[in-house]
Amino acid sequence: MKDMESKVASSSCCTPQVSLNTKETRQEEPAPGNKNLPVAIIGAGPIGLAAAAHLAERGQKFILFEAGSSVGQNILQWGHVRLFSPWQYNIDKAAERLLRKQGWQSPILTELPFGQEIVNQYLEPLANLPELAPHIMLNSRVISISKKNTDKMKSANRAVEPFVLYVETNDSTKRFESRAVIDASGTWGHSNPLHADGIWTREERNLKDHIYYGIPDLSAEQKQKYTGKRVAVVGGGHSAINTLLDLAKLKETDLNTEIIWMMRKNSVEEAYGGEEHDQLEARGALGRHIHQLIDAGEIQVVTPFMIEKVSKHDGRIHIKGTSNGEAKEIQGIDEVIVNTGSRPDFSFLGEVRLSIDPATESVETLAPLIDPNVHSCGTVRPHGEKELRHLDKNFYLVGMKSYGRAPTFLMATGYEQVRSIAAYLDGDLEAASKVELDLPETGVCGISSAPNANDCCMPVSSAKTSCS
Numbered sequence: 001m002k003d004m005e006s007k008v009a010s011s012s013c014c015t016p017q018v019s020l021n022t023k024e025t026r027q028e029e030p031a032p033g034n035k036n037l038p039v040a041i042i043g044a045g046p047i048g049l050a051a052a053a054h055l056a057e058r059g060q061k062f063i064l065f066e067a068g069s070s071v072g073q074n075i076l077q078w079g080h081v082r083l084f085s086p087w088q089y090n091i092d093k094a095a096e097r098l099l100r101k102q103g104w105q106s107p108i109l110t111e112l113p114f115g116q117e118i119v120n121q122y123l124e125p126l127a128n129l130p131e132l133a134p135h136i137m138l139n140s141r142v143i144s145i146s147k148k149n150t151d152k153m154k155s156a157n158r159a160v161e162p163f164v165l166y167v168e169t170n171d172s173t174k175r176f177e178s179r180a181v182i183d184a185s186g187t188w189g190h191s192n193p194l195h196a197d198g199i200w201t202r203e204e205r206n207l208k209d210h211i212y213y214g215i216p217d218l219s220a221e222q223k224q225k226y227t228g229k230r231v232a233v234v235g236g237g238h239s240a241i242n243t244l245l246d247l248a249k250l251k252e253t254d255l256n257t258e259i260i261w262m263m264r265k266n267s268v269e270e271a272y273g274g275e276e277h278d279q280l281e282a283r284g285a286l287g288r289h290i291h292q293l294i295d296a297g298e299i300q301v302v303t304p305f306m307i308e309k310v311s312k313h314d315g316r317i318h319i320k321g322t323s324n325g326e327a328k329e330i331q332g333i334d335e336v337i338v339n340t341g342s343r344p345d346f347s348f349l350g351e352v353r354l355s356i357d358p359a360t361e362s363v364e365t366l367a368p369l370i371d372p373n374v375h376s377c378g379t380v381r382p383h384g385e386k387e388l389r390h391l392d393k394n395f396y397l398v399g400m401k402s403y404g405r406a407p408t409f410l411m412a413t414g415y416e417q418v419r420s421i422a423a424y425l426d427g428d429l430e431a432a433s434k435v436e437l438d439l440p441e442t443g444v445c446g447i448s449s450a451p452n453a454n455d456c457c458m459p460v461s462s463a464k465t466s467c468s
Helices: 046-057 093-101 115-127 202-206 238-253 281-295 399-403 411-425 429-433 462-467
Strands: 018-021 039-042 062-065 140-147 163-169 172-178 180-183 211-213 230-234 258-262 300-302 306-313 316-323 326-333 335-338 395-397 434-437
Touching (some): 039 046, 039 172, 046 399, 046 411, 062 140, 093 115, 093 411, 163 180, 180 411, 202 306, 230 238, 238 281, 316 335, 395 399, 399 411, 411 429, 411 434, 429 434
Parallel strands (some): 039 062, 039 180, 180 395, 211 335, 230 258, 230 335
Antiparallel strands (some): 018 434, 163 172, 306 316, 316 326
16 A cells, blocks of 8 residues: 555566666765764664665664654554565565574465564564664654754755754654665655645545545444445555455445545546456456456446545535536545555655655656656666665665655565665675666556556555455
8 A cells, every 4th residue: 555565555566677787986985974873764664674684784883763653653554454465575685684593484475465464474573683673763753854063055065964863752852963864754644635636625634534545444443434335435546446345345244335436547447457467466356356346336436537626515525526527526425535645755854955856756866767657667677776866965765755656666676775775885886786676567567558557566455365
């Protein structure tokens, strides 16, 4: 999910095996100066912990900051969701090696894990390893990063000064120095709005009690919130389909439940994806199942629909916009579920010299490789340390955050990113430059509408296990 690998969590998500053996002559040492300082990692999700595992294997010092009270905190918020990529693509190789030294037994690699299982069976045992546990700080939120005694304007000696991280922990702000920073904080919790213009409005924020961002757990408390109600789902990707299928299950128990699907695609067929041609069976099953429900009239589809305004009248939500250039209004909605993707949070990086693409908000060098306006997910190649560099040397955005707003991320891609970065920071330039991935292809990658595909690598809801 969104994702959610999400958002954990979905493009290299669908890239066949590619090898980049691009060696280059580097004018600077991989880690100039400050050799005795640790590498700072932000976020104890799958990618952050994988970075820690690779650094630990290489004997490199590190410290990992997690804002939540446990590892995998963001994943636990969608723990009820089943991923459509099996365990084999969700376990980092260095992490697995460290775990097996302690007698860890891996799950069945062909099974599809729930988010909760990713945390319980993989992330928690990994974080408890003696190589990692002493270096993980929970309840520690990074609020700002800079260069030591050097603000953003100053260039003199900037490359050799250490990074300084300001971290709120235990009701105080502490200052930590590091020789490199790996930001694996992801994009969870920073949803895009429902407006087609991508703009947040006061009216939308004021409706937070009636708008849910993400895939709600309809088997728990939130079930009653949507039962017998008129519910709108906004978004055209796999996360939206997950939500719709869960609502369709809910409708089976209460026929008064009304489901409206709003999206920007020219036709609903564009959302079905690869269906039977998808090499990830569970992902293909999403398209097949939603196709059947649409044909049966169980879900009302409004597309293309460009939402321009949301408001509340007589206790119910009204949504205005345009469809094929004509004004359109949908009234009397009780609840809205938004699955429009997410965006990165740069608020604590204001003193770092970043290299960010203005459109995708991804790492600038990476943007041409992942821009969904240009690429289908089958045309994106693997990438590593070289493509992830910023203007401030040894600062890296990795995982979902490295993709910015591009929705086509897969966990295995992030694992290869941090493997390459750890090798580079250890001075192993050959290993850093050799980037390889072996991932399943998908029918989505081959269809004409692929550049508009969304959430290529996001999870599949638990309600769809019978379709897998």
